[in-house]
Amino acid sequence: MSVNKVILVGNVGKDPEVRYLDNDVAVANFTLATTERGFTSRDGQTIPDRTEWHNIVVWRGLAKVVENYVKKGSQIYIEGKLRTRSYDDKDGNKRYTTEVFVDNLQLLGKKSDNPGSSSQPAAPMGNTQTQSPSTTAANTSQEDTFLGNDETDDLPF
Numbered sequence: 001m002s003v004n005k006v007i008l009v010g011n012v013g014k015d016p017e018v019r020y021l022d023n024d025v026a027v028a029n030f031t032l033a034t035t036e037r038g039f040t041s042r043d044g045q046t047i048p049d050r051t052e053w054h055n056i057v058v059w060r061g062l063a064k065v066v067e068n069y070v071k072k073g074s075q076i077y078i079e080g081k082l083r084t085r086s087y088d089d090k091d092g093n094k095r096y097t098t099e100v101f102v103d104n105l106q107l108l109g110k111k112s113d114n115p116g117s118s119s120q121p122a123a124p125m126g127n128t129q130t131q132s133p134s135t136t137a138a139n140t141s142q143e144d145t146f147l148g149n150d151e152t153d154d155l156p157f
Contacts (some may be wrong), residue, residue, distance in 0.1 A: 010034035026063035
């Protein structure tokens with residue numbers, strides 16, 4: 001048995017690029033930064049923060065959610081799987097890139113940090129094609145929290 005699962009919490013590095021393919025299929029691409037905090041070791045050596053950049057790919061309904069709600073700087077939680085693909089650059093060299101294909105996405109942070117939180121219509125927060133009823137119910141309650149139907153400013157994690 002093998003598992004290909006990625007869980008990331010980070011900040012969006014640039015506004016998502018959303019394209020529409022045949023049959024109105026949406027795909028969104030953006031970068032996500034995750035940062036491990038630096039520290040000072042026992043012997044006084046300072047270890048700086050370390051930021052990793054991830055290429056994120058979101059399809060269909062979730063891409064439409066990204067288009068409406070996710071902007072540069074937004075803090076998000078994603079679950080997905082790693083996919084590596086190859087392509088030829090302009091000089092004909094073979095290049096490889098690794099991307100995270102998103103299965104589930106949750107918006108984090110304060111409501112005021114997420115543009116459109118009160119003016120946009122409700123939208124699904126997960127890939128309902130692969131979710132169990134309990135997962136869909138959990139996403140719905142988190143969606144209600146994001147859309148301002150809760151008394152708190154932060155999602156409960």
